Amino acid sequence: MPGLILTNGDSRKRKRTDGSATKVNGVKPRKASKTTTSSENTQADILLLEEQILESREHYNNIVKLQSWVDNADKKPKTATLAAVALCRAFCRLIAGEHLVKRKEDSEADAQVVDWLKQRLRGYVQSLTGWIGSPDASKESTALTLLMRVVKEETSQGAKRSEQAWRTDRSTFYVVVKALLESADAEAAREEFVEKYVEEHDDVRFYTMLAIKQFSCTAEEKSKHCISNELHLLSKIEGIPDAPEQLGDWYGQPPSPATHQLLSLPAHRKVAQECWLSIFRAPLTIAHRKAILNIMTPQILLWFNNRMEILADFLTDSFNEGGALSLLALSGIFTLMTERNLDYPDFYTKLYSLLDEDVMHSKHRSRFFKLLDQFMNSSHLPAALVASFIKRLACLSLQAPPGGIVWVVPWVYNMLKRHPACTFMLHRPYHPAHAIYASNPAYQENGVEDAFKALEVDPMHTSAVDSSLWELQTLTEHWHPNVATLAKILSEQFTKREYLLEDFQDHSYASLLDAELGKEVRKVPEVEWEIPKRILTEEGGGLNGLGVLLGRAIDSS
Amino acid sequence: MPPSQLKRLKSSLREQGITGPQKSKKQKKAAKGSKPASDRIQRNVALQQIRDTFNPFELKAPSRPAKFQHANDRVATNGSGGRYKDVLHRPGVSKSAGEEMRRATLLPEMQRRHKVGGLVDRRIGEGDPGMTAEERAVQRYAQEKQRKKGASLFDLEASDDDEPKKIGLTHGGKNIDELGADDFGEQLSGAEESEDDGELMRKKRRRSDEEEEENGVAGDEVDEQPERKKTKKEVMEEVIAKSKLHKYERQQAKEDDDDLREELDSGTSDLLALIRGHKPPPPPPKVPEAGVAANSDEPMMNPERMKLLSGMDRAQVNKEYDSRLRQLAQEQRAKPSERTKTAEEKIQEEAARLKELEEKRAKMMRGDEVSDDERDIPQQADENAAVDQEDVIPDEAVEFGFTSSAAQPKKDTQQLVLEDEDEFAFDEDLIASGSEIDMSEASESEQDYDLEDEEPQAEADEEDEFVKGILGDMPNGAAEFEGQPAPPSTPGLAFTYPCPRSHPELLQVSKDSAVDQLPTIIQRIRALHHPSLSADNKEAMADFSAALVDHLSYMGMQKHSLAITEQVIRHLHSLSRTYPETIAKAFRSQINSAHERKDLHAGDLVTLTAIGSIYPTSDHFHQVVTPAITLMARWLEMSTPNSVEKHTSGGFLVALCLSYQKLSKRYIPEAIRFTLRALSSKPTPSGELKRVHLDNLTTMANLWQTKPAFPEIFQPFLPLLKTLKAKNTHQSLLNHLKTAHLTRRPLELHHHRPSAIRTSIPKFEEGFNPEKHYDPDKERSDARKLQREYKREKKGAVRELRKDARFIGREQLREKKERDWEYERKYRRLVAEVQGEEGKESKSYEREKRKRKGGR
16 A cells, blocks of 8 residues: 655654554554454544544545555455445545645645545545445445445536546546446446436436447457446436436536537437447347347437437348347337338338248247237238238248147238238139139149249249138148137138237147146047057067057167 | 086986985885995995086196105006006195194194193094094094903902903913814804894994985995905805715715615515515525625626625725736737847948947047037136126137136136036936946947947957956966967966056056066956946046056056057057046046156157057047147157157157048148158258158158148158158159149138128117107116106105195184284273273263253
């Protein structure tokens, strides 16, 4: 620990200071050895030291003393906390008393004292930021509170100085934000920071965004957890102003001139946009993108009021990543299209491309279906496009589990009801004007060629309208009785207005089995009337085909 | 111009016969003597009518419905309907009645106001204006009498001079003397007593009648009280009783006559002898006597029967005869024994049976005969929805039987179970109390009544196959049991086993013997504990079969020989005819445990195989098969063929699924997908595994040849087969695709009749009355009615109060006037007095003056 090194000639003063310091030092060890058990004495000591600091600058060395206790947090956490609080109070008073400011009229010695104090303050802040991310929640919280207390004092000084305290990368605030972003296990601290300061005060939010942007620009070797931390912090920010009147809560010095940027909403937006852009530019993993996409609509979109192209670009990039991201990205694009009038001509082509064979078997099936229904909800979609989607889903349901089929059938019903032009896919009596009859004139002898182009990428050009839904007709003979019954609704009269798709969304093998096995057997089950002579064996001894397979399966397992 | 009032009155009086030409005194007297009471009533009515017609303002039809109509609705509608309807109001009468009433009640009250003390008349009916003087008198008299009586009961002194009271034994609160046959006399004496009073009353009445006659005034209804007429019912009862009595008497007389005649007849011979003068032959012994009697009767009678007859009453004999006849009629005639059928006939019968069974199966496959519980699901769920949350839209998926387990509340299932149990208990009772019918037959006959005749027969045959030998001649039968390693002389195998009731017990029983001997053990257990041997065996065997189901899975796990497994499966199959529910439940619990394990092990594979062979897998819905195939489909969907064991068990499961659908040819997407994935998996499956999948593929292609989406299903396999170099399969698939293409037509699913536009005819009211309220809401209209009645009542009450106030005012005015008049009179009198005195004085003064003048 560096001591107070002053080469100044004011020896009397120094002596006294030293004397007091030594006195304290002399007293301390004795006392410390005694008072390890009695915390009251330590507490009294700390209070005394703190008071002395404020009394005169002669006792400034007490700061060093206290700081040493603060640094000794691992061994004596309680004392450290008390010392930290005391130091915080002391620094706050010093800052408020403008003891940390160099004035022109100050002597060199004074300037030196100020420098020394500044150094101490920095040291203090550094050691407290070390506490952030510690497993002890109360310690972490205390550190954050104390640091922000210092920040408050720093930023309440005067327009210029407080501006500096917010912005410079050596200021306490930036250091705090940086610590929050860098330490991996500071979730609680981040949440507390956002909840207590960012959400409450507009200036804190503004400068936090700025700090994040600075942080992501400067830090070269940004690791993944830094981005995660940034995202974590940003995702917690929910109170987004949408009118200038909402800007009015200040943590530090209230912005004085009316033209101050803190008072203009566009400035806030700009900072937020830049902050997000800096994140978008960073090397994002899929998890990051997912996290971003999840908060896209409720949070990010509001900042990008006028620059949606940026968002659209990001979303397109995310879509191209593939997998579950595509769907999330599409959802974002859809929101932009419907709410912000974004022009995105490829939307349905992209959506169509998502309908591959995995979609029926993925974990996100029900979510996908929900969004698909939402996307296809408009009654102004062209029939050709709707028909392509229907046909594609019908094809897919030929290999789908019952849970998927159970959704597809009522959805197709709803779509057909909404787009009557597509009902030709179910019912196409002979008429020479129909393309399929025109192209297959000898259909009675040779059958018809399916008009549907399964490999066509553009849903507008698959000519699915001219095809028929043989797949769904096949599903009326599904092995599960309920699925088969459900599939029959398509061949019955369309009297119902609409099926509520939510009821069909969350079915699975497990729910089917649970529903069936949960019931009691009420009726006497039928038994095959003939007892077969052979089940697994053959007449001349040995196993038959099934028996062989079973034997092998048993052996292999 | 109508005649004058007076003329009309006269004419109407004459018409009614009230006035007429002057009668002579004689006539009057005659009329007076014979005048019945009803005549007078009639006259009064006629007079009232005349009065009413001549003063139309005396009568007023009610302007509003009767009071408390709402509350009395029910009373009015049944029987005595419209009690108030015919009432015509008489404003004049009611007004004067009201006035009278007030005078009687309000006036005394008014007069008593501000007064303290005084006399209160407590005599009966004194303050009651509703009582006539006569009623008052009657009641007072009655009370007086009562008091006298009560006082005299225990009044020892008074009891002597009063009429003697009977104090003695009682029974049931009645005097014992009154109880016996003596009551007739008692009644008489009572009548005497009342007659005394009656006499008196009648005299009185007569006197008053006479007075009235003389006055010629229509009497009040109070004093007129004709003797009570008997009601019609009473009259009829009397008549009936009388006729019955007569009939009885006649019968009695006739019987008496018969007795007499008989006596006479029996004495005839003696009499004749007496007349002829020689002694009768000595009385013959019994039998000859009968013979004599027979001789006397015209038709000859069987002596035995005669003897029978002689001992009994005639009627009894007749009865016996009837019952015997009935017995004879009901006695079953011997049936001709069934002709032994020829071989051809037997074959034919068998074919018919098979055909019938096949038809039934097809029906089940189509799901035409939707089983009860399947149809119950949506209903029940709907009910749940309706009961639990009425305003929540019912789950549409439920219509198709998709109930998510979460959506179905646990409580209800429990209720369902309870219900079930009740039903079950009931059934069992029935069976227990009935004759010894085999459970299986009973249950079987419920479902296919028409097959009843053949089924048990066939079943018995097959069961014989499993149990035979041990029940009968044991070693032979067991040896004959085909496909079975000859067991009987196996050393170390006991002949008797306890019936294992759970799987551990079964293991315990079979642990000492070789695995191969299990079928023999099962056979012996089944024979030893055959339900026909003991009542408890039925239950024990049910448990045993459940244990066997568990054992199947165990055998799979232990990798026992499949031949043995097959035998066990066949045993289970035959057992499940007798215990279908127990075994089905055991299978379902197996399925459930596999479902919770989320994976299939070897034991499950064996269980699934057994299910496929025991139950009809072609049914549209089956309680065991449907969950079983769901389980397999889930495994095929969830597991990726990336290891040898996955490939083998997957291949087997696909084959098993396909064998399930052998008949019904249902489509299994999971099988297609699994085979596709298996064939395209990396590394490509080796020779044997590949062959399994290719076989499966061929089977599928054959099975689903007719499916409309055949090309879509199998197209994806073509490139795969090419790369796998499976030429034969590729070629056959190509052929299949070609035929499928030829049969492909655009869908025409909607050849429905166009649905009619719904019409809704507005509801027209016949004979609409704008003043009537047509409120369809009964409660509201009732409430409104009640409110209106309340309002009317309130108005009426207010009116009454006003009338009271007016009455009081009037009375006060009258009193004041009276007082004033009194004062005036007094004043006048005084003035007159004073004036008189003054006049007198002035006269005397004058006189004095004159006197003085004169004197002077």
